[in-house]
Amino acid sequence: MPAYLADTPSAYRSLGLEKGVVKPSEDGLRTDPGGTTFEWWYFDTHLEDGTALVITFYTKPMLAPALPLTPMIRIDLERPDGTTIERRLTFSPDQFSASGDGCDVRIAANTFSGDLATYTIHVEDEGFTADVTLERTVPSWRPETGHMYFNDGRDTGEKLLGWVAPVPVGTVEATLTLDGVEETLRGIGYHDHNWGDAPxxxxxxxxxxxxxxxxxxxxxxxxxxxxxxxxxxxxxxxxxxxxxxxxxxxxxxxxxxxxxxxxxxxxxxxxxxxxxxxxxxxxxxxxxxxxxxxxxxxxxxxxxxxxxxxxxxxxxxxxxxxxxxxxxxxxxxxxxxxxxxxxxxxxxxxxxxxxxxx
Known part of the structure; x- marks a missing residue:
């Protein structure tokens, strides 16, 4: 098939993966951020008062993997009263670091780290700070190998989109500070991780x-x-x-x-x-x-x-x-x-x- 999810025993063996088991390294850096790749770590939560918060750490835009390392953070906050915050933050390459052994991503003073069971996320920008703790309540999951391949039959080789959900469902405690006003809310959250080598x-x-x-x-x-x-x-x-x-x-x-x-x-x-x-x-x-x-x-x-x-x-x-x-x-x-x-x-x-x- 031109596009498919890899799920054969040989695919598991070649990727070094175990069916039904997600390892901490699968949530670590999976690409060369300076190469022709993209990667992101995504989190979202719905909080008890109706607030929705989305935080994503990127190595570069998903539509432009040929760019050099371009660390980015996207923050979307929607409050029940209709107030919204949208922040698109871009940083220099030397402000980015990430571990290949597990999720430990740092972009300037912002952090996204965890061990599959528990994650902490910190983001800050002018007038706004969020500190999040996410606790997994169901097993980490990936669809089969989590590797989706695209092959158009030419000699350019297969292209990859990878996906794993370290926290399909979890409990959240989020402390939000907006213009000096701090509040702590609880809710339900989710975290996944994607990477690939083509726009x-x-x-x-x-x-x-x-x-x-x-x-x-x-x-x-x-x-x-x-x-x-x-x-x-x-x-x-x-x-x-x-x-x-x-x-x-x-x-x-x-x-x-x-x-x-x-x-x-x-x-x-x-x-x-x-x-x-x-x-x-x-x-x-x-x-x-x-x-x-x-x-x-x-x-x-x-x-x-x-x-x-x-x-x-x-x-x-x-x-x-x-x-x-x-x-x-x-x-x-x-x-x-x-x-x-x-x-x-x-x-x-x-x-x-x-x-x-x-």
Missing amino acids: LNQLIHNWRWGRAQVGPYSLVWCYITAEEQYGDDTIPLFLITKDGRIVADDAKSVTLSTGDRLTDDHTGKPVDKREVYEYSGPEGHYRLTLGLEQVLVRNNFIDDLEGPQREAAQAAGFDASYLRFTGSATVEQLVGEVITETHTASAIWELMYFGHAR
């Missing part, structure tokens, strides 16, 4: 990603559609945990259906008001249904560019967009066609479009 817009047409806590279930899902030169292949990733244990994660058992499609006015991208992920495997039959209620974020990447960069992107037909949604998530367990268990909660999920709408 994502050259590999992926779009992805759908989200996570949710629904009754006793925690879910993480991603549905990747490759670019046309990779056969429009799809790579589903899906994790279901219940009461702190993994109950299902076989990507081959997942199908996606959508409905009530509309076109987003700002980005021009198709958006589905309903997404249904059906999991039917040896572990059981589960259904996740997402019902879109509100678009939280609409962002055309080209709007973040200026001057010659923007002109070059326009000339190249660059059309990447990001959308974030909120709505209902319903999890059902079925036996045959009979629904034996159902739970509904609110959730946030995203749609990342690298390519033109089809």
